[in-house]
Amino acid sequence: MLASRKQLLLACALAFAASGGMAADPGDAGSWMHVDPTVTSAAYTETMFADLTPCCDGFAIDAKGTMLAKTTYSTAGKAFTNFTINTKVAVPNEVEGFQDILDVFDADVRVQFARKGVGIFAECLLVFDGLEPDKPGDPESSAVATAQYALKMVVRHGQVLPVNGVCDIDLAQPGIQAGIPEMQFNDVLETMNVMPGHHVSYLRGYCE
Numbered sequence: 001m002l003a004s005r006k007q008l009l010l011a012c013a014l015a016f017a018a019s020g021g022m023a024a025d026p027g028d029a030g031s032w033m034h035v036d037p038t039v040t041s042a043a044y045t046e047t048m049f050a051d052l053t054p055c056c057d058g059f060a061i062d063a064k065g066t067m068l069a070k071t072t073y074s075t076a077g078k079a080f081t082n083f084t085i086n087t088k089v090a091v092p093n094e095v096e097g098f099q100d101i102l103d104v105f106d107a108d109v110r111v112q113f114a115r116k117g118v119g120i121f122a123e124c125l126l127v128f129d130g131l132e133p134d135k136p137g138d139p140e141s142s143a144v145a146t147a148q149y150a151l152k153m154v155v156r157h158g159q160v161l162p163v164n165g166v167c168d169i170d171l172a173q174p175g176i177q178a179g180i181p182e183m184q185f186n187d188v189l190e191t192m193n194v195m196p197g198h199h200v201s202y203l204r205g206y207c208e
Contacts, residue, residue, distance in 0.1 A: 045072045048183050048207055052087060052111075052191055056201035060098070062090035062143060065203050067111070067189055069180065081155040083180045085111055085124060085165075087191055087203060090134070090143035096200045097193035104128065104147035108194040111151075113181045115188070122181035124167040126151045153180055183207045 052065030065087030072080045087109065091101045098104065105128060113122040129150040134143045151165030160179050170177035184207065191203035 043073055043075045045070060047071075050189050050205035050207050052189060052203040052205040054202060055204035056190065056192075060089055060095045060202040061093055062088075062146070063093070063095070063203060064088055065191055065205070067205065067207075069183065078157065079155070081180060083151075083153045083155075083167075085126060085151040086129075087111075087126065087149045088132075088146050089149075089202070090146050091131075092142060092144070095193070095202045097195055098147070101131075101145060104131065104145075107147070107149070109149040110192055110194055110199075112190050112192065113183065113187055114190065115184060116186070120171060122167055122169045123171060124151050124181070125165050127164045129164070155180060 048067075048069045050067040052067065054060045054063050065085065067085045069081065069083045071082075074080070089095070089098055091098050091104055093099065097107055107128070109126040109128075111124045111126065112120050113124075114120045126149040129148040132146040132148065134145055151167070152163040153165070153167065154161045154163065162178065166176070166178055167181055168176045169179040169181050187207040189205045189207070190201050192199045192201040
């Protein structure tokens with residue numbers, strides 16, 4: 001069952017307070033990512049990314065998103081990870097929850113991560129990141145603005161530092177297990193707007 005936005009934020013705050021914000025041993029961090037072909041034996045970078053495109057319950061007009069996880073290993077063998085999700089949706093939109101421009105401020109936008117044979121294994125809560133005024137030019141578009149929702153987390157010296165938003169990386173455990181999802185190729189990312197009693201998915205992508 002999807003937790004409410006307030007429950008998720010409160011649980012996250014309690015989880016960080018209890019753990020001191022420390023992540024698990026980062027030694028294996030990034031092992032599931034692309035390796036930069038230009039790397040040297042001393043330092044290198046690995047990435048995982050996904051393009052999010054309209055899908056599912058509501059076919060969003062002028063909606064898109066991206067996910068990028070980038071881990072850099074220093075010459076000392078230390079790992080530094082940057083993890084971002086950025087989504088945009090034009091408003092007003094036919095998708096439930098974005099039919100009025102006032103809806104964007106209260107939207108509970110999340111990205112769920114799923115894997116074949118495993119199911120949903122992680123969920124990220126995005127935060128409202130502003131409105132962009134619509135650019136004139138499309139006479140058939142009724143959009144007046146584009147709403148942006150984003151997440152940014154970093155891992156430094158094994159410590160998880162949520163800049164905007166938060167991810168629960170183990171949904172089987174009670175509370176929030178804050179961190180960056182350990183993704184594999186072809187994992188499915190689904191973006192949704194959570195509302196009382198139900199949710200509407202409108203973007204989907206695959207890890208590459």
